[in-house]
Structure formats: structure tokens, C-alpha cells
Amino acid sequence: MEKPNFPRPELSVIICTYNRADLLDKTLVSLLSLHELHRAEIIVVDNRSSDHTAEVVRRFIAAHGEFVNATYHFEAEQGLSAARNAGIRLAAADIIAFLDDDAIPAPSWIRTIISAFGRNPDMSAMGGPIAPIFESERPAWLTGPLELPYTIVNLGTEEREYPRSLNPFGANMAMRRQALEENLFPLHLGRKGNLLLSGEESWVFQQIRGKGGLVKYHPDMAVDHFVPAARLTKEWIMNRYYCQGMSHAVQCTSLKERVMLMGKTAAKLLYITVSSLKARSEGSKMLIRCRLESIRGTMDTIRNRKSQSAAG
Known part of the structure; x- marks a missing residue:
């Protein structure tokens, strides 16, 4: 089926995924509940998955593609940074957001991002709260600083600038296209398959802040994020x-x-x-x-x- 001729989006939402088709399916379905979804495009970047990821995305597009501006892209170069950069190159909007393949955004997520960038012309990037959805019982030791590796974030109920020691997380972050085009994600950092390398997001935000970019937190840019039992060890x-x-x-x-x-x-x-x-x-x-x-x-x-x- 030929893709409808959608107007130029105000927001490009990039979802990078690797072998988590069933979780991705839930995330894609959750997008249908977002307010003002018509203002955004959805780009799913499949980073060499060997499961039924492609089938999940194509089924979603077949069912909702007449009303949802969604695109599937297969990225052969393994690595989260490579997948994100591929999504950036495909994005048509001036604002680019990243959502994890196991995250469920709040209904006002799109509207909040577009509105915040519109009201803050000096803002380069933003993020928001991330609440956990635990697959199994939360361990007693998972407290304090140990929450951050699980991307559990809540900086309160007011808009504010991120502290210098903290950045938005990839599960829930948005940037202006210009900031990203100047600082693509470094390919030697970030997850590659099952190797849990990190640091690529910190590097990008370091570049943005080094050029005077403002990075803000918004309490309404909220997502729920799945934490599988396998990680609660x-x-x-x-x-x-x-x-x-x-x-x-x-x-x-x-x-x-x-x-x-x-x-x-x-x-x-x-x-x-x-x-x-x-x-x-x-x-x-x-x-x-x-x-x-x-x-x-x-x-x-x-x-x-x-x-x-x-x-x-």
C-alpha cells in the first residue's frame, strides 16, 4: 500500500529496537493514545533484529498507516548509536525525540515536547520523568543512586534546568535537529547487541552544553519504562x-x-x-x-x- 502524503511533521519520534518485538508492539499501540499524534512522524529503526520485529512494525503500519505517519528502517550496522544516527538522517522535523522500544509515553507527551520547544527558543534539549514498570518484585537493594542505571528519574513537578551532573535519558529525550546534526552519536560508544557500553548520550549532551545549549526537564514529558526480571539481579x-x-x-x-x-x-x-x-x-x-x-x-x-x- 502506498504511503499517504502526510504534511511535514513538527516532531520526529525515533524508536530504536533490537530483538524486543513483543515489547515494541506494546509501545507502538500506546502511541495511538497520544494527543496530537498527527503532528509527529514515527520512525522505527530495526538494528539487525533476528526476531519478528519487522513483522510487528509492518502490521502496525498496515493497520494504522492511513492515519499515523510511521516508517520502518532496517539498520545493518550493529549498535544503538548507529541506529540513532540512521533515525536522525531520516527525520523530517526540526525537533527529534527518542523513545525506547519498551516505554509507554503519557498522552500529553507529543504536545508537551512541541509546546516546550516553542516557548523556549534558547532550549537545545529536554527530558522528563521516567517511572519503572517492574516485571517482577523490586529488589530491596534497588535504592538511591542505583535507580539511575535503571533509568528511574523524577526531578519533581516543576519545569527546571537539568543539574550539570545529570542528562535526559535515551528512553525519553528530545533535541533540536541542529544540535544533533552537529553532534551525531559516537559509534564507539553505546550498546552493541548485548554489550552494555554506554556514554554516547553523555557525550552528546557534553557537546551541546559546551556550546551554551540549554537542557531542561519538564514534568509532563513523562514515560513509563519496562524493567524486565532479567535485569533485576x-x-x-x-x-x-x-x-x-x-x-x-x-x-x-x-x-x-x-x-x-x-x-x-x-x-x-x-x-x-x-x-x-x-x-x-x-x-x-x-x-x-x-x-x-x-x-x-x-x-x-x-x-x-x-x-x-x-x-x-
């Missing part, structure tokens, strides 16, 4: 921190950056050692273990680089 979160440590090392390409990273890592180890003496709760003890895993990931990556350099 100590093994998963420790591996997540290990990969985060790897990401820190991968980002350091010059000798100066590596020396600075070593200094920060040494200071972090001292802080963790002192903190461990005061850790009493299950959550605080788990956080100590995770932070040590992050350091191990950093050091292993640095050692592997040295071995590769020595080998020629």
Missing part, C-alpha cells in the same frame, strides 16, 4: 557498572585524558573505600560493589589497550 547491575567503567576508558583517546582518568579513578577508589566503612543498608553495600566493578571495567580496558599497543 545483582549480576546484571554489576555488569552494567563494569561496562560503564569500560565506557569511561574508551572515551579517553589522548594521553592527557588517560592520565586524568587514572587520577579520577584513584580518587574514586579512595572515596569508595571510606564509604564502605559506613555502609549499613543492603542498597549502600550493593552500590559499593557496583562502583568497584566500574573501576575494574576501567582498569581492564586500559590494560587491554596497553597490551594491544605493545603487540603492535
Whole structure:
């Protein structure tokens, strides 16, 4: 069936997906409840899925394509950054939003994003609250700082600028096209298949803020985000921190950056050692273990680089 001739969208919504067809199906169906969906286009980027992802998207387009401006794109280069960049190149709107393939946006999500950018011409990017949908019982240790790796975010009920130590998460973020075209996601960072590398979003926001861009939080730009039982284990979160440590090392390409990273890592180890003496709760003890895993990931990556350099 030939695609209808939709007007130019005000918002491009990019959903990158990898082997989560059934969750993606729920996310796509949830879009039908969004207010002012006609103002947006939906771009699903399939990052080499081997399940029935393509069938799910094509079935959705066949059922709703007359009224929903939706596009399917297969991205052969493995990696979340590559998938996001492919979506950016396909996007037609001046505002680009990213939604996870397992996230359910609030009905006012589209309207909130378009309105906020319209009222804030100096704003480069925005994000909002992300509430968890746990597949199984929430572990007792999942508290405080450990919420962030699970993208659990709530900065309150008022619009505000993001603190410098925090950025919007990929499950729920939007940027002006110009900011993204100047700073595409780095291909050496971000998830690749089942490898939990990260840091690509932080890198982009670092570039945006370095050029004076304003990054804001809006309480009505809200999504619910699925957390599978497989991730609610100590093994998963420790591996997540290990990969985060790897990401820190991968980002350091010059000798100066590596020396600075070593200094920060040494200071972090001292802080963790002192903190461990005061850790009493299950959550605080788990956080100590995770932070040590992050350091191990950093050091292993640095050692592997040295071995590769020595080998020629």
C-alpha cells in the first residue's frame, strides 16, 4: 500500500529496537493514545533484529498507516548509536525525540515536547520523568543512586534546568535537529547487541552544553519504562557498572585524558573505600560493589589497550 502524503511533521519520534518485538508492539499501540499524534512522524529503526520485529512494525503500519505517519528502517550496522544516527538522517522535523522500544509515553507527551520547544527558543534539549514498570518484585537493594542505571528519574513537578551532573535519558529525550546534526552519536560508544557500553548520550549532551545549549526537564514529558526480571539481579547491575567503567576508558583517546582518568579513578577508589566503612543498608553495600566493578571495567580496558599497543 502506498504511503499517504502526510504534511511535514513538527516532531520526529525515533524508536530504536533490537530483538524486543513483543515489547515494541506494546509501545507502538500506546502511541495511538497520544494527543496530537498527527503532528509527529514515527520512525522505527530495526538494528539487525533476528526476531519478528519487522513483522510487528509492518502490521502496525498496515493497520494504522492511513492515519499515523510511521516508517520502518532496517539498520545493518550493529549498535544503538548507529541506529540513532540512521533515525536522525531520516527525520523530517526540526525537533527529534527518542523513545525506547519498551516505554509507554503519557498522552500529553507529543504536545508537551512541541509546546516546550516553542516557548523556549534558547532550549537545545529536554527530558522528563521516567517511572519503572517492574516485571517482577523490586529488589530491596534497588535504592538511591542505583535507580539511575535503571533509568528511574523524577526531578519533581516543576519545569527546571537539568543539574550539570545529570542528562535526559535515551528512553525519553528530545533535541533540536541542529544540535544533533552537529553532534551525531559516537559509534564507539553505546550498546552493541548485548554489550552494555554506554556514554554516547553523555557525550552528546557534553557537546551541546559546551556550546551554551540549554537542557531542561519538564514534568509532563513523562514515560513509563519496562524493567524486565532479567535485569533485576545483582549480576546484571554489576555488569552494567563494569561496562560503564569500560565506557569511561574508551572515551579517553589522548594521553592527557588517560592520565586524568587514572587520577579520577584513584580518587574514586579512595572515596569508595571510606564509604564502605559506613555502609549499613543492603542498597549502600550493593552500590559499593557496583562502583568497584566500574573501576575494574576501567582498569581492564586500559590494560587491554596497553597490551594491544605493545603487540603492535
